[in-house]
């Protein structure tokens with residue numbers, strides 16, 4: 001990828017607002033995003049920091065449209081040009097999610113009776129790979145994350161938390177999408193597997209993948225992020241390099 005291509009804006013968020021009405025508590029309203037503006041370019045890794053409840057996951061979910069924002073826009077550059085996601089028809093949104101927008105949370109959601117190899121290969125296929133290439137790429141990815149080969153065909157439901165997270169990371173990164181959203185993707189991993197997963201995530205930047213990530217782990221943010229946004233009560237309160245926003249690494 002050329003330096004020029006690396007400056008391509010992949011994601012553009014404008015004036016994004018989200019609140020929730022708590023119907024079971026007197027219809028009370030809670031606000032999680034109060035007008036977020038954000039641009040992410042190809043190859044950038046932007047980390048979202050800030051205290052619990054500040055709005056980090058809400059932003060990822062609004063971009064992925066698992067939450068529909070109250071107002072504002074989310075524009076993703078796709079193979080067909082810029083697409084505004086908040087007003088996209090559901091069928092188109094499903095296509096964009098499959099091909100261009102990855103979301104890795106702490107939890108794996110896999111269809112029943114489906115094994116890791118199939119889950120990861122299906123993600124590769126949705127991103128345009130042939131069946132054979134997707135199987136090969138999935139195997140490589142699972143191997144890179146050291147998932148025991150004996151587990152590749154077992155129902156994902158029987159995997160441990162750390163094994164599921166590795167399947168989730170493999171599915172999110174195989175034939176990687178243009179924009180990858182990560183919400184505490186390594187929280188259940190032991191140090192050795194965490195290291196492998198972070199190396200894999202770090203390698204995405206060189207292929208031009210834009211990453212927007214939440215890690216409750218200062219070391220990971222220092223190591224991976226090109227930029228850190230500190231959230232506070234639904235706004236971006238501070239933005240800069242990891243050292244500027246988080247302080248100097250220990």
Ligand SMILES: Nc1ncnc2c1ncn2[C@@H]1O[C@H](COP(=O)(O)OP(=O)(O)OP(=O)(O)O)[C@@H](O)[C@H]1O
Pocket residue numbers: 020030031032050051052053054055056057058059231
């Ligand atoms: N589905 C929901 N229904 C009601 N309120 C919600 C919902 N999702 C988020 N919120 C509220 O929005 C606010 C922001 O939550 P969010 O999960 O975005 O915070 P966060 O910064 O990701 O926190 P954490 O670091 O603890 O994951 C919180 O007050 C939370 O209670």
